[in-house]
Amino acid sequence: MSDGADSASFGQRVADLARLPHRPGAPPSPSGPPAVPPEECDVVVVGSGAAALSAAAGALGAGASVVICEKGLIPGGTTACSGGVAHIYGNAVMRAAGVDDPRAEALAYMARVGYPAAYDPEAPGLGVPPDDFALLEAYYDRGAEVMDRLGRLGAARMEAPWMAWDGQMFPDYYEFPENRAVRGRGIQPVAPEGGAGNGGELVRQLADFAAGQGSEIRLGHRVVDLMIDGTEVTGVVVDDGSACRRVLARGGVVFGSGGFAHDPELRERFLRGPIAGASGTPSNTGDLVGMASRAGAQFGRMHSGWWNQQVVEAVEDYAAGVLDIWAVPGDGMVLVNRFGVRAVDEKREYESRGLVHHVYEGDEYVNRVMFMIYDQRTAERFGGRYPIPPPGAVADHVVSGIGVGGLTGALDDRLEHRTRAAMPPGIAPVGLAPGFERTLASTLARFNTMAEVGRDDDFGRGTKAVEFAFHGPAAADHRLPNPLLHPLDLDGWLHAICVVGTTFDTNSGPRITAEGRVLGTAGPIDGLYGAGNCVDSVFGEGYPGGGSTIGPGMVFGFMAGTHAGRRSAASSGAAE
Amino acid sequence: MKLTYRDVPGTALRPAVVLHDRGAASVDRVTAVAQASGAVGRVVAPFGDYGFTAGGMELAGICWYRTVPGYAGADPLSLARAVVQVGDLLDALALDDPALIGWGQGAVVALGAGLLHPDRVASVVGVDARTAHVEALPVGVLSEPAAPPVLLIGSGADRGSDDSEARLRAHGVTVTGWRWPGGSEEDRDKAIAEQIGRWLGDG
Numbered sequence: 001m002s003d004g005a006d007s008a009s010f011g012q013r014v015a016d017l018a019r020l021p022h023r024p025g026a027p028p029s030p031s032g033p034p035a036v037p038p039e040e041c042d043v044v045v046v047g048s049g050a051a052a053l054s055a056a057a058g059a060l061g062a063g064a065s066v067v068i069c070e071k072g073l074i075p076g077g078t079t080a081c082s083g084g085v086a087h088i089y090g091n092a093v094m095r096a097a098g099v100d101d102p103r104a105e106a107l108a109y110m111a112r113v114g115y116p117a118a119y120d121p122e123a124p125g126l127g128v129p130p131d132d133f134a135l136l137e138a139y140y141d142r143g144a145e146v147m148d149r150l151g152r153l154g155a156a157r158m159e160a161p162w163m164a165w166d167g168q169m170f171p172d173y174y175e176f177p178e179n180r181a182v183r184g185r186g187i188q189p190v191a192p193e194g195g196a197g198n199g200g201e202l203v204r205q206l207a208d209f210a211a212g213q214g215s216e217i218r219l220g221h222r223v224v225d226l227m228i229d230g231t232e233v234t235g236v237v238v239d240d241g242s243a244c245r246r247v248l249a250r251g252g253v254v255f256g257s258g259g260f261a262h263d264p265e266l267r268e269r270f271l272r273g274p275i276a277g278a279s280g281t282p283s284n285t286g287d288l289v290g291m292a293s294r295a296g297a298q299f300g301r302m303h304s305g306w307w308n309q310q311v312v313e314a315v316e317d318y319a320a321g322v323l324d325i326w327a328v329p330g331d332g333m334v335l336v337n338r339f340g341v342r343a344v345d346e347k348r349e350y351e352s353r354g355l356v357h358h359v360y361e362g363d364e365y366v367n368r369v370m371f372m373i374y375d376q377r378t379a380e381r382f383g384g385r386y387p388i389p390p391p392g393a394v395a396d397h398v399v400s401g402i403g404v405g406g407l408t409g410a411l412d413d414r415l416e417h418r419t420r421a422a423m424p425p426g427i428a429p430v431g432l433a434p435g436f437e438r439t440l441a442s443t444l445a446r447f448n449t450m451a452e453v454g455r456d457d458d459f460g461r462g463t464k465a466v467e468f469a470f471h472g473p474a475a476a477d478h479r480l481p482n483p484l485l486h487p488l489d490l491d492g493w494l495h496a497i498c499v500v501g502t503t504f505d506t507n508s509g510p511r512i513t514a515e516g517r518v519l520g521t522a523g524p525i526d527g528l529y530g531a532g533n534c535v536d537s538v539f540g541e542g543y544p545g546g547g548s549t550i551g552p553g554m555v556f557g558f559m560a561g562t563h564a565g566r567r568s569a570a571s572s573g574a575a576e
Numbered sequence: 577m578k579l580t581y582r583d584v585p586g587t588a589l590r591p592a593v594v595l596h597d598r599g600a601a602s603v604d605r606v607t608a609v610a611q612a613s614g615a616v617g618r619v620v621a622p623f624g625d626y627g628f629t630a631g632g633m634e635l636a637g638i639c640w641y642r643t644v645p646g647y648a649g650a651d652p653l654s655l656a657r658a659v660v661q662v663g664d665l666l667d668a669l670a671l672d673d674p675a676l677i678g679w680g681q682g683a684v685v686a687l688g689a690g691l692l693h694p695d696r697v698a699s700v701v702g703v704d705a706r707t708a709h710v711e712a713l714p715v716g717v718l719s720e721p722a723a724p725p726v727l728l729i730g731s732g733a734d735r736g737s738d739d740s741e742a743r744l745r746a747h748g749v750t751v752t753g754w755r756w757p758g759g760s761e762e763d764r765d766k767a768i769a770e771q772i773g774r775w776l777g778d779g
Contacts (some may be wrong), residue, residue, distance in 0.1 A: 010578070010660065015693075017716040018656035074651050081642070282653065313578060314625070323625060382601050384638070390623060395580040 006210035007152035011282070018073075028224045028239045038246035039472075042568035044253045044562060046218045046288075048346055049077030050086070050199075050533025051553030052256025053206035054146075055516075056215055057155035058561025059251070064568050066561075067247055069238055071222035073281055075207055076377055077258055078280040078505055078533065080192045082199035085162045085183040086554055088143040092151075093183040095144075097169075101181040108175045108178035109436065110136045110172035111160035114540030117259075121178075128540075132510070135538045137556060138514035146555045147187070155209040156554075160196035162186030162546060164469040171465035173349045174547035182465060183419050185507045186546045193397065202550070224252065225289050227529070229542055231520070233295055233527035251568025252527040254516070254560045256553065259506030259533040260286025261305060264425050270302040270508075273358035273501070274368045276424035277315040278534075279308060279324040280505035288509055295528055297510035300536025303455060305503035307354025312369065312498040313385045313397040315424040324350060324502060331478060331486035333374035334447055337367045338430050340439030342447070345459035346372075347467035347484050351543035357501025369430045372497040374438075375488035379495055383474045385499050399496045404444065407494040408437040415500075427500055452491045454481025461485060473501045505550065507537040516560025529564055541546045579622040579661050586617035590698060590776070591674045592619045593665065595682025597704070600638050605756070605765070606679045606703075615776035617674055622665055624681070626654055640681045649712040650684070656714040659688035668730035676775055677701040684709045686719075687726065691749070694722040703729045703756075703773055707708050707739035711726075723749045727775045729756055729768055 009018070042064035045056045047343035052068065061064045074080070090101040111126040111133070112119045120127035128136065150156040155486065161184065169183040185229050189205055191197035196206075207217055220241050227235035235248040242381060260266035261278030263285040267445035278284065292299075302395045308324040328346045335346045335353070344356040345367070357367045374388065380386050399414045401407035415431050422430050433439075461467065462484035487492065510518045510528075510536050518522035532553030537549055583605065583774050592613035594610045596602040600623075607621050624640035639652040662685055666674070675698055678686030682704030687710065705728060726749055728741050741753045752775060 010664075014653065014657045014660050017660060017714045018653050019715045073653070080651075222775070389580045390582070390638075391601060393580045393582050393623060396578070397580075495677070 006569065009316065010363070012446070014389055028038065029241060029243050036245060038235065039067070040246050040248045040250070040444050041067045043067075044069065044223075044247055044249040045561065046223045046236070046253065046255045047257035047532070047534070048072075048075040048203065048207065049079035049256060049258070049432060049532060049549045049553065050084075050202055050206065051557040052254070053210060054156075054205065054554040054557035054559075055256050055529070055531060056149065056210045056560040057153060057206060057562035058292070059254070059565035060210060061149070061153050061155075062562050062565025062569065064251055064565030066210065066213075067223040067224050067249075068210060068215055068217045069236070070217050070219050070373070071287070072281065073219055075217045075219065076200060076203035077276055079199040081281060081545070082550065083162070084188050084197060084199035084202040084550065085547035086147070086158055086188075086551035087185050087545045088147055088158070088187055088551050089140045090144045090557075091147055091185065091187050091274065092144065092159055094181065097161070097184060099181055099184045105178050105180040107136055107142050108537060109174070109176060110139070110178055110542075110544055111545045112178055113174055113542035114438040114538075116542070127171075127493055135514055138262060139538050139552060141561065143551065143555050145417050146558045150554070152368050153209065156205045157190040157201060158187045160188045160190045162196065165472050166468070168469075170469055170546055173543060175464055175466075183458055188265050200351035201548075223287065223291075227568055228295055231296070231354065231525065233315040233525060235320050240412060249527065249531055249564075250571055251566070254529040254530045254531070254557065254564055255534050256530070256557050257288055257534045258284030259305070259509065260274045260284065260414035261503045261505040262519035263418055267362050268426060271305065272303050273360075274303070274365050274427050274498040275503060276427045277502045278505055278518040279310060279502060282507050284533070285566065286506075288530065289453060292510045292528070294517065295518070295525055297525065298519045298521060300508045300509045300511045301541060302310070304508045304537060304541050305506040306351065306543060307501065307503055309353050309357070309499050310502040311397050312424070312500055313422050315502065323386055324348060324504065325353070325387060327498065328353070328372060329388050330378040331475055331484055332371060332378040332451075332488040334443065335370045335372050336440060336443060337370050338431045338436065339366065340436045340443055342443055343370070345456070345461045345467070347461050348439045348464070349466055349470060349543070354501050354503065368427065368500070370499045372499055373444075373488075374495050375490075377489060378486070379384060379493075380456065381477070396463040399492055399498075402493055403491055404441045404494065407496060408432065408440065410549045411433065411496050422501060441490075444490055446484075448490070451482070451485035451487045453481060456482075483565060491565060496507045507533050509535045511536045512556060514559070515563045516556040517563065527564075527567075529560035531560050578625065580625070580666050581620055581622035581684065584619045584621070585654040586611070586619060589615060589617035591618040591620065591671045592616035593622070593629065593662070593671065593674050593676050594661070595622065595640065595676065595678035595686045596624065596638070597680030597682055598639050602679060603638075604683075606677065606682065609765050609772065610677050611767045612766065613773035613776065615773045620669060620671065621663070622662065624658060624685075626658070636738065640685045643709070649708045653710050654682065654713060655688065655709070655712055658685045659692060659714060659717060662686075662689035663693055666693060675699050676707070677772065679703045679716045680706070681709070684713065687744070688713050690726070691723050696722050697724045699724050699727070699776065700742070701727045701729065701775070703768060704731065705740045710740045710743055718747050723747075726751045727754065727772070728752070729754050729771065733755060
């Protein structure tokens with residue numbers, strides 16, 4: 001590495017090269033000359049992902065004039081890095097396919113996933129706190145309707161089913177008995193050429209609609225402060241990179257911006273557990289947190305996020321395109337902790353795998369760093385599926401050794417000499433526990449026995465639809481009963497990849513009402529709205545299925561924008 | 577060093593770093609074309625570590641940077657990331673006077689890394705470097721005063737590479753343009769390899 005690499009982080013060098021304005025912690029530009037009069041509009045929308053642009057569509061549909069401010073240089077936020085899936089109950093695709101999604105069972109599913117400790121099918125509101133249960137009801141009752149209205153407006157065509165590789169609709173992440181509609185709740189935008197589009201396509205549709213109504217996204221425009229009159233939010237202060245200017249919003253300000261996952265300080269302050277970083281868009285630095293505090297907002301579960309896993313060597317703040325481990329590839333593969341013990345069904349969705357890193361047991365976060373261990377056959381069969389490198393590649397993030405003894409020695413050496421420099425901020429290096437080699441040998445022997453009979457008695461791997469959807473087709477040489485389990489060859493090369501718990505983005509901030517209004521201590525704050533990852537998640541601490549981030553962002557964003565647009569019309573009507 | 581790469585030994589001729597287009601299959605193709613040129617020895621083939629999610633979720637997508645659907649260009653931040661990564665690779669492997677040979681997405685990354693590190697790169701070959709993506713190259717790259725010579729190879733039907741040539745010339749880069757012939761993919765790759773061989777040989 002050059003001196004440059006030592007003196008500045010990778011992420012900082014990328015930001016420097018791209019000449020990014022508005023780095024985290026950068027002071028706002030000097031204020032504009034006082035003579036510049038404030039701009040006026042009906043509704044200010046902050047951000048340009050699915051939540052923000054759905055808010056813009058709602059406001060524009062209500063006849064409002066809208067100013068959209070995006071602090072990044074490209075539109076779309078974390079939505080643009082995604083598959084563009086929205087998790088919507090009783091959506092049009094399900095109706096067309098004849099899939100029934102009854103209300104009581106859907107609410108029970110959401111309550112059980114989002115409020116696992118409080119959930120009680122016999123209790124009023126299923127044990128969920130009343131305000132939160134009202135949000136779940138609103139989400140069920142209004143979700144499909146909002147998608148239909150976005151379609152009728154011409155803002156977004158959310159009519160394509162999210163399909164798995166096997167031609168089935170992608171399943172939800174949990175198969176509780178309460179879940180009567182395991183497949184079909186994920187929908188995507190219809191691409192211009194037909195078929196399903198991704199998050200970029202969703203952003204394109206929503207942005208084109210807004211632009212067609214006269215609201216172009218203003219890139220590089222960072223909202224740095226709220227204008228507050230008494231208890232009412234009346235506008236924003238925007239930094240365009242050269243100066244700060246005021247924009248008055250007669251109807252209100254809707255935040256559809258990101259969470260705070262890329263701000264190490266806010267992460268450290270709010271999140272419990274060893275959270276190493278984030279894979280969402282790098283501008284998710286929690287700008288709303290400070291502004292909403294000043295406006296007197298109530299905050300929700302600030303410890304909450306959309307969890308996932310990343311390779312230790314890949315973690316970095318404030319650089320684009322950090323890959324999470326979307327699915328752990330391989331059949332002859334296990335995840336073990338520093339004691340050599342499995343802790344999770346490795347083939348589950350990212351949220352469950354991410355959460356296992358937060359477990360505190362005995363005297364430590366036992367799964368702070370986990371090791372993805374696989375054999376040479378798996379390396380060859382699944383090479384090229386991140387994070388298993390393509391066959392024949394030199395890969396710094398892979399540690400290899402022959403047999404369990406060889407691998408243990410190589411891993412020990414890596415942890416001793418290499419990992420300290422490679423560890424993400426806030427995560428101290430770990431070493432293997434005494435006895436790791438013996439325990440790993442017995443873990444793998446047990447795994448191999450279970451793989452032969454096709455039944456994972458410890459974690460039920462290979463019993464859930466979602467695992468198969470993430471795994472893809474069985475390996476061509478797989479001849480055993482369970483395609484997700486294959487014995488590892490313990491005499492040949494074994495490989496290990498160090499993995500930490502991370503997040504797509506956090507999913508909390510101010511609490512909102514069912515209309516997307518931000519709650520203050522004495523009820524909703526006039527003129528302040530929020531939706532998406534910058535506000536408290538409707539799903540509590542859960543992730544019911546693919547699209548759990550974009551779905552509520554769009555639904556509550558649209559309702560917030562509509563409310564703000566109508567509020568502006570009502571106030572100007574009253575003034576006339 | 578965050579990149580994963582293949583390292584294929586060769587003759588004592590100048591080494592090449594080959595930079596693939598979207599998808600894993602492109603790695604083999606650009607490696608084969610570089611070797612067939614007869615003008616390079618050792619070939620290092622890094623893998624872009626950006627996944628792509630066309631039409632939903634692609635498990636095995638290997639990209640250098642994100643393109644923004646519906647918008648002409650690349651995401652400048654992810655492109656800057658790729659350029660920094662390739663610079664780090666040149667440092668880490670201490671390659672002697674390498675040629676950078678890139679294809680599609682990789683062509684744009686090769687141009688970025690070559691312009692940013694003129695002292696460490698002998699020459700840059702870009703095949704099918706789309707103009708809209710070249711325009712997304714980080715400002716910091718295009719403000720570098722010196723640059724290695726560049727060969728741009730593009731399709732005759734697509735004005736894209738002509739525009740890329742003009743854009744690079746406007747920044748003072750010495751560019752040779754060459755249009756690939758029609759015919760089968762196999763014939764075209766052969767012709768491209770020969771052209772690369774001639775051009776690197778002349779240099």
